[in-house]
Amino acid sequence: MELRRIEILLEKYFEGNTSITEEKEIKAYFSSDLVAPELEHLKPMFVNFQNQKEIQFTKSLPLQPRKRNYVKWIGVAASLVALFGTLLYFNYNQNSDPALGTFSSPEEALVETQKALEMVSSEMNKGVESMAVLNEFEQTKKSIFK
Structure with missing residues (x-):
């Protein structure tokens, strides 16, 4: 009867419908030495889940945030835009007609x-x-x- 219950629980487990207590029951079954031969191929998977649960993270994390260099690049980009804008402005003014905007009489103006x-x-x-x-x-x- 226990084998049939485990098979039903495994079916529910692979469908994602088990509760936490049912998952604990499955893990307890596969961690014991009384695993049925037809389910032996699933034992390494559940043993690995248990081993992964016990692994602790030991690396230290840096507490200071990384510097953001994009602020410097925004300043460089703004400077380039201002430089090209100035060059285009002076180039445009040199090519324009010097008599543009002038009137022959004050009344026209x-x-x-x-x-x-x-x-x-x-x-x-x-x-x-x-x-x-x-x-x-x-x-x-x-x-x-x-």
């Missing part, structure tokens, strides 16, 4: 400046309108969470 300022003003007004929605949200939040 005034008209173009007013157009540019009007465009900036309209964009700023759009931003202010969207901020009004956020202001209303903030006031509602304050009235709810008082």
Whole structure:
């Protein structure tokens, strides 16, 4: 009867449905000398599980964290980007038309400046309108969470 019980427990074990007490029963059976000959091929596996359980980790772990060198590389990358950006800026300015942005009369310059300022003003007004929605949200939040 014990052999049949062990076979049932082994079937449950390999399906992953055993409880801890059933697993202890299986391990106790295979650690004894009364293992049935047809189950003898499973004995090394369960003996190995028991041996692995007794092994202790003896290496010492370093307590100080490793230095992170990526911070240094981020600085190097930022410097290179700034250098190339500066070189491209000066190269672009040397190739541009020197008469660009100049007007023959002060009236033309005034008209173009007013157009540019009007465009900036309209964009700023759009931003202010969207901020009004956020202001209303903030006031509602304050009235709810008082």
